[in-house]
Amino acid sequence: MKPSTQHNRQQEKLVMEAGDIGRAVTRIAHEILERNKGVKDLALIGIRTGGVYLAHRLVRRIHDIEGVTVPIGELDITLYRDDLALRKEQPILRKTSVPFDISGKIVVLVDDVLFTGRTIRAAMDGLIDLGRPAEIQLAVLVDRGHRQLPIKATFIGKNIPTSREENIQVLLEEAGEDDRVVILKA
Amino acid sequence: MSLKRKDLLSLAPLSAEEIKLILETADSFKEVTGREIKKVPALRGRTVVNLFFEPSTRTRTSFELAAKRLSADVINFSPSSSSVVKGETLLDTARNIEAMQADIIVLRHSSAGAAETLARGVKSSVINAGDGWHEHPTQALLDLYTIRERGLPFEGLRVAIVGDVSHSRVARSNIYALAKLGAEVRVVGPPTMIPMGVDKLGAKVFYDLDEALRGVQVIMMLRLQLERQGRALFPTIREYARLYGLTSDRVKLAEAGAIVMHPGPINRGVEIAPEVADSLSSVILDQVANGVAVRMGILYLMSGAN
Numbered sequence: 001m002k003p004s005t006q007h008n009r010q011q012e013k014l015v016m017e018a019g020d021i022g023r024a025v026t027r028i029a030h031e032i033l034e035r036n037k038g039v040k041d042l043a044l045i046g047i048r049t050g051g052v053y054l055a056h057r058l059v060r061r062i063h064d065i066e067g068v069t070v071p072i073g074e075l076d077i078t079l080y081r082d083d084l085a086l087r088k089e090q091p092i093l094r095k096t097s098v099p100f101d102i103s104g105k106i107v108v109l110v111d112d113v114l115f116t117g118r119t120i121r122a123a124m125d126g127l128i129d130l131g132r133p134a135e136i137q138l139a140v141l142v143d144r145g146h147r148q149l150p151i152k153a154t155f156i157g158k159n160i161p162t163s164r165e166e167n168i169q170v171l172l173e174e175a176g177e178d179d180r181v182v183i184l185k186a
Numbered sequence: 187m188s189l190k191r192k193d194l195l196s197l198a199p200l201s202a203e204e205i206k207l208i209l210e211t212a213d214s215f216k217e218v219t220g221r222e223i224k225k226v227p228a229l230r231g232r233t234v235v236n237l238f239f240e241p242s243t244r245t246r247t248s249f250e251l252a253a254k255r256l257s258a259d260v261i262n263f264s265p266s267s268s269s270v271v272k273g274e275t276l277l278d279t280a281r282n283i284e285a286m287q288a289d290i291i292v293l294r295h296s297s298a299g300a301a302e303t304l305a306r307g308v309k310s311s312v313i314n315a316g317d318g319w320h321e322h323p324t325q326a327l328l329d330l331y332t333i334r335e336r337g338l339p340f341e342g343l344r345v346a347i348v349g350d351v352s353h354s355r356v357a358r359s360n361i362y363a364l365a366k367l368g369a370e371v372r373v374v375g376p377p378t379m380i381p382m383g384v385d386k387l388g389a390k391v392f393y394d395l396d397e398a399l400r401g402v403q404v405i406m407m408l409r410l411q412l413e414r415q416g417r418a419l420f421p422t423i424r425e426y427a428r429l430y431g432l433t434s435d436r437v438k439l440a441e442a443g444a445i446v447m448h449p450g451p452i453n454r455g456v457e458i459a460p461e462v463a464d465s466l467s468s469v470i471l472d473q474v475a476n477g478v479a480v481r482m483g484i485l486y487l488m489s490g491a492n
Contacts, residue, residue, distance in 0.1 A: 078228075079214075079226040079227065079486075080228075084229075085230070087490055088490045089188040089189075089190065089490045090188065090489060090490050092188065092207075093210075093215075093483075094214065095217055096218075125227070129221065129223045130221060130223075131222075
């Protein structure tokens with residue numbers, strides 16, 4: 001257990017444990033393969049930062065199942081946000097890295113939490129600047145509702161109803177945490 | 187960490203962290219400039235005005251391309267085509283531009299301190315694109331980016347800046363920034379071209395090029411402003427080239443793998459031998475390419491809402 005997050009524990013409500021996350025990732029990997037009838041033309045692109053970690057886990061799981069490593073990319077959506085003109089200070093940029101041509105590919109965007117849908121809108125714009133995928137699908141670990149755009153996930157780890165004031169956090173080992181999903185009360 | 191500044195006038199007041207933030211931000215834009223579609227919507231609806239009172243093709247074009255690749259609207263103002271020739275002051279010109287809702291003004295001016303004066307007088311963000319002999323911060327930042335891209339760490343880096351340091355805003359900005367990042371800066375040139383007190387900025391002074399080049403990892407050449415000939419700074423171009431021109435033999439004095447930089451435009455055969463400018467150690471064209479990415483980063487960071 002990492003000391004940095006310990007003081008928050010009291011206000012946290014645990015909604016997914018490490019085992020739940022692992023099983024959800026395994027199921028999503030199977031669903032991706034089932035829907036796309038295998039790995040042909042398949043590519044995964046994680047949205048920074050949580051989505052990148054999950055995309056890597058999915059790629060490993062797909063490899064366990066099919067014996068094939070599908071191409072993986074990392075997308076920073078900052079430059080496509082719809083609120084840049086409103087912010088006093090510009091958010092820190094992280095690098096986009098998609099080392100393969102996405103044209104003609106079935107791209108599965110991966111993110112940790114689906115909320116308003118604005119991130120996904122930005123991600124789709126960013127993706128289309130890189131090429132013309134045959135199809136874009138969306139995999140998320142948590143769908144917490146409250147969409148502000150007509151966007152729907154293709155693969156969902158868990159639906160977690162929340163109030164708008166609550167904050168959902170997906171904490172992952174790759175970021176130095178114990179794997180878990182928590183709701184933080186405002 | 188973010189850049190909490192309205193303007194970018196000089197590298198002197200910037201912290202090492204702020205400089206690193208700019209370089210890291212430029213990384214993202216370097217990726218964008220390598221795409222087939224080299225454009226992102228980040229500055230949609232923003233207006234960038236290039237206000238150039240001195241002729242400049244490369245810096246203006248670089249800023250223009252940077253702004254366009256961020257989807258900003260760009261206007262180029264140059265004195266020959268505006269009311270400046272009719273006697274309008276710098277500040278009045280700028281206020282007119284501001285009244286057209288310019289978010290960022292990029293200024294090139296022959297007077298040191300012009301950018302500072304402008305920044306105090308207008309609400310728009312001001313980026314100094316060279317003011318007299320004072321500073322040229324974006325050029326130094328793209329130089330730093332190019333050094334970093336070659337995998338050279340700044341801490342302890344040995345850099346020789348060669349030529350007319352006195353009249354070089356590029357040199358001044360680089361000395362400030364390199365010293366802050368922990369590099370060892372040497373300046374070398376004829377005594378008439380080395381400014382008094384440059385050692386106080388953290389640079390070591392040399393008058394002999396061969397001596398200055400020994401063991402350096404970066405050779406930064408400055409353009410000899412040929413129009414200064416006859417003003418008692420150097421006797422003849424031939425003599426200058428013999429004493430301070432970078433030849434391939436001299437490059438060998440530097441550490442193996444050292445890079446050669448030049449802000450352009452180069453005088454082939456004067457400060458730099460053609461075979462050096464075209465050699466593998468030359469990163470002159472990388473500097474130009476990186477200029478766009480670095481300026482995109484700066485425009486992005488300065489474009490927070492007012």
